[in-house]
Ligand SMILES: [Zn+2]
């Protein structure tokens with residue numbers, strides 16, 4: 001059983017508690033492994049954020065520019081400047097070295113999906129020896145909708161319109177077939193904004209898109225620790241992924257060692273409740289089904 005969504009650096013300014021951004025001492029990686037193993041997770045896919053790596057600037061560009069919401073564009077320009085302090089090269093080397101030492105780790109990446117730049121991103125990532133690429137939507141134009149500082153934008157956009165916009169992009173991501181796993185598939189709910197009724201049409205269409213795109217989806221426990229207080233995806237969405245034959249991974253979205261592998265039993269219970277008995281494991285971006293135990 002693995003944890004297929006793990007970050008080696010937290011967001012925000014470095015507070016001195018872990019290694020500085022872009023540094024990967026082996027004892028830091030080992031600390032993640034120890035926490036995961038103690039919780040019964042036997043392989044960890046590290047999945048650093050692509051947008052946080054300096055190498056991504058030339059490829060992802062300034063996606064916030066051109067959004068008429070100048071307040072959001074200014075916020076995002078500043079946010080990305082402060083967050084983009086990691087090195088893809090150093091990260092890849094650190095995880096490859098950890099694998100070579102025999103640690104039960106995989107080289108992954110959390111890739112930010114923007115329809116306009118996805119082809120260039122795929123080309124950029126091709127030379128690296130990734131085991132698994134997870135992909136996610138965190139921005140709608142200049143709006144980082146899952147950031148607490150920007151939650152007020154739900155009032156201006158409207159919750160209905162925000163969900164429509166989010167699922168439109170997420171369906172494009174799922175259908176693209178470029179990546180292996182959809183990360184936190186309904187993360188639009190993270191800050192607690194929900195619709196009176198679950199958007200079942202979006203759920204159905206997203207599950208079909210993932211199935212056609214050959215993508216898996218993660219069952220992520222991260223939402224349990226956010227205002228929404230529930231896992232991603234919602235049970236009704238996960239049930240549709242299962243019905244359309246979309247495989248799952250189990251994920252914590254840890255940003256600290258002590259978060260690695262947390263709440264796994266709840267994730268497995270949710271997966272079982274909609275019918276899953278297997279999960280997908282990856283090596284060199286090739287998947288194989290293994291029992292959900
Ligand atoms: Zn994410």
Ligand SMILES: [Zn+2]
Pocket residue numbers: 005007110253
């Ligand atoms: Zn993440």
